[in-house]
Amino acid sequence: MPTTPWPYALPDEATPPHDADRLLLWLVRRQWRTIVGGAAFGIPWMLSIALVPAAIGKAIDDGLVARDGRALVLWSAVILGMGLVSAATTNLRHWFAVRNWLFAAFRSAIVTERAVRRAGPALTREKPAGEVLTAFANDFWKVGNVFDVSARFAGAIASFVVVSVILLSGSVLLGLVMLVGGPLLLASLAFVMRPLQKRQEAQRTESGELTALGADTVTGLRVLRGVGGEETFLSRYAGQSGRVRAAGVRLSGVQALLDASQVLLPGVFVVVVTGLGAHLAVAGDISPGQLVAFYGYTAFLTMPLRTATEFVNKLITSRVMARRLVSILAAEPDHPVHNSPIPxxxxxxxxxxxxxxxxxxxxxxxxxxxxxxxxxxxxxxxxxxxxxxxxxxxxxxxxxxxxxxxxxxxxxxxxxxxxxxxxxxxxxxxxPHLFSGPVRRELGALDQPDDDALLAALHTADAMDAVESIDGGLDGELEERGRSLSGGQRQRLALVRALLRDxxxxxxxxxxxxxxxxxxxxxxxxxxxxxxxxxxxxxxxxxxxxxxxxxxxxxxxxxxxxxxxxxxxxxxxxxxxxxxxxxxxxx
The missing domain is CATH 3.40.50.300 (P-loop containing nucleotide triphosphate hydrolases)
Known part of the structure; x- marks a missing residue:
């Protein structure tokens, strides 16, 4: 029965760019619908929270101060409605955020896997196998990080602009502080972002080299034991582990500074705006309800500001990982079709x-x-x-x-x-490589109606002794890479597999x-x-x-x-x- 291709998969002719920033934009273009969907719910989600202080201020001024019960009930209902909107849009915004993250990660994996198959053995001659393994095990998920926070970032921008306009209409001074101070606060993080990116790159490089060292050692473990090289490997692995730890420590300092800035800078900003609002209230320039609303705005502002810094942080991480992936995407096979004659x-x-x-x-x-x-x-x-x-x-x-x-x-x-x-x-x-699993499956004999072809191939390759050495024989399990077999036995089983393809x-x-x-x-x-x-x-x-x-x-x-x-x-x-x-x- 034919299978229907997944609608979010990439066509075979999809060719990603070999530049990290362009790769991220390439992914954006291929999932713009889900990104727009996330923003469509992320903006009302954060706006419904941002406008609560305005509704509270109106309830105080028009209801409590004016002693108007109907106005108090009306604005209370508005506050309840905004709470319901926030609850509904939160779930949908999160649903789109997860989809955006998974789609970006999955599509990054698709194009990288195609590049690995296209380049073949040439890839592992250009870079360690452990580096490729680390990309598949770690980098894809982090490439999707910036897509995860995109919906909240859209809401942060919209709510920041709306709150600034409200403050500007109530007090030109407070509005200007918001419009000027917010961007300056984010710009100040540039002093942290650049060293953070460099140290993330360094830590990722050291981690990839450690994985490569481990993969190479596992491959040659039997040889290492045969020549007594365990201690040499152990010292190399310990040294590389130490370098990974040192790179992580250097990164953690800058990362901790950024995390602290996400709390400290918005907090300072809140204190400044609240102080100015209190001064205006004492001077009689704003009403008590406006003072409460302004305080609510400043308390709310920590959310969009922290979201913006989180977006920048994850953008840096995604760019670092995208650079690793494009180095794989750019790998060329040993014999490119357009560069050399082919049969x-x-x-x-x-x-x-x-x-x-x-x-x-x-x-x-x-x-x-x-x-x-x-x-x-x-x-x-x-x-x-x-x-x-x-x-x-x-x-x-x-x-x-x-x-x-x-x-x-x-x-x-x-x-x-x-x-x-x-x-x-x-x-x-x-x-040839053998993989772990049932013997019949690894030899490609599962689709055979009987064992006649399999037995004939085993006879031709003189490989019955190799099968008999496996617990369970043809119904047994091959260990990873056939490591329990001798080199000659592995070679003959690979010959059986080729003959069975006929x-x-x-x-x-x-x-x-x-x-x-x-x-x-x-x-x-x-x-x-x-x-x-x-x-x-x-x-x-x-x-x-x-x-x-x-x-x-x-x-x-x-x-x-x-x-x-x-x-x-x-x-x-x-x-x-x-x-x-x-x-x-x-x-």
Whole structure:
């Protein structure tokens, strides 16, 4: 049953800017309706509170002082009505505030997750994995902070202006004090905001480095124990923890100053306005009711002023976190489509639109290296530099969404979902990852009607011993990253997962580098039978696998220089022998 997309999700073509301030504005434009909705309830909420002193002043002057019972009842009813308005708008204002916060956080997560998938391994080469982890665990929520307070900030501005106008109509002096003193009070916080922002940035940087250090250590924990490096790591982690604590202490001082200013400065402002009001009342310039109302206004003013300082504080935090996110958004993959050649299907003109069928029948070509993959064959790619052949494999498997469908192998595929293309060609890297969970699910066998395909893939990868070593076997649970398995067992289970996908084109990068010679011989014999009739590419320098290939391509300095069978190349190519039989020649 097809699912209806969430109406507040972002379309695939949504491209966020790579600047922190512009990113926040980009998010504002995409949720302006909920922001306006929050303001529509935030303004009457705070105005209903702000106007209570005016109603009390009228009740005193027109009711108590004038001894008019009807006026007293009328203004009492007005006060009750404003209380009801405040209660109703409070709930709705808070509802919009939470929506604004969650939408901003969720959409920040969406675009960042897309950037991570687009950049792939290039991202963690530019920045530590822990930095990315911290962004997902912490930064998204703080990006939404300023959106949370936006409804209250709108109410604060409106109520401040209304109260200033009321004071100005009752006393020019008090009105001017309000209109001039309020902005000056907020401007004075600039002396605190700048160091606060710098120290938040510093604390966030140190925290990200600590997370990165922890993530790297967990990944290499077994190696650390093997070489006795626990104490070295402990001292590094303790040192970084100390730097995080020191940065937090430096930040807390400025943050405490800002929090104190939020109470002190509005309090001073209230004292000044109240003193001026009392002086005017004694002089007879304002009535007793106006004096009570003015005191109520000054007491109320602490709310909008504190809200304004809170908005500025959260804006700074959101900008700091947005800067962290845009550094991820700006990450580019190792092989940008518009900067380097990508593979093409040579079945006609290279720029015409093709259907999914030509993925199955066309010859796959990487123009950068000259690699040509014939459909239905087992092709091996050999290079003295493994990173060259691995890069070719990555280019062969690249899939990119396009404006007119899916661009794959340098052409546009008409009306083809990108998921179909990705099912058609699969690249299994040299260091495949296993995740925690049920064995069948992690191998991709949950959708299989029976175990025949799974058992066949396990036989081809010679991986039954790996499954049997797991408690519960196929019905058991894999530990995180398959850490209870040996490197060879993990590699063979990853091969099982790739074989179970049964793609039209399967690219295997060093699939037997971590297994012994006897196991490798069995896998090399079984892969051609398992993949008979399908296109298979193996990146390897193993003679056992090369001997089973229909064609072998020797790559030197990034270009294909020799093509033939393994046996022909062994006898006729000295360069091939240096790469594949180097150990024999050295003897």
């Amino acid at each position: 093409s299907l040579c079945t006609g003109a290279p720029d015409r639109t093709r259907g999914i069928g030509e993925l199955r029948t066309g010859e796959l070509v990487d123009p950068e290296s000259g690699v040509r993959i014939v459909p239905g064959e087992l092709t091996a790619i050999v290079s003295a530099r493994p990173e060259e052949s691995a890069a070719i494999a990555a280019r062969l498997g690249r899939t990119v969404p396009g404006r007119h469908g899916v661009t794959w192998a340098g052409v546009v595929l008409d009306d083809v979902p990108i998921e179909d293309v990705r099912r058609t060609i699969v690249v299994s890297q040299a260091d 793609p039209e084109v399967l690219v295997l990068v060093e699939p037997t580098s971590a297994v012994d010679a006897h196991t490798e011989a069995r896998i090399a014999e079984r892969i051609p039978k398992h993949r008979s009739g399908s296109t298979t590419v193996v990146v390897t320098a193993s003679p056992l696998l090369l001997d089973r290939a229909d064609r072998v391509l020797l790559v030197e300095d990034g270009q294909v220089t020799t093509i033939g069978t393994h046996r022909d190349l062994v006898h006729g190519s000295p360069a091939y022998r240096r790469v594949v039989l180097r150990e024999v020649e050295e003897e």
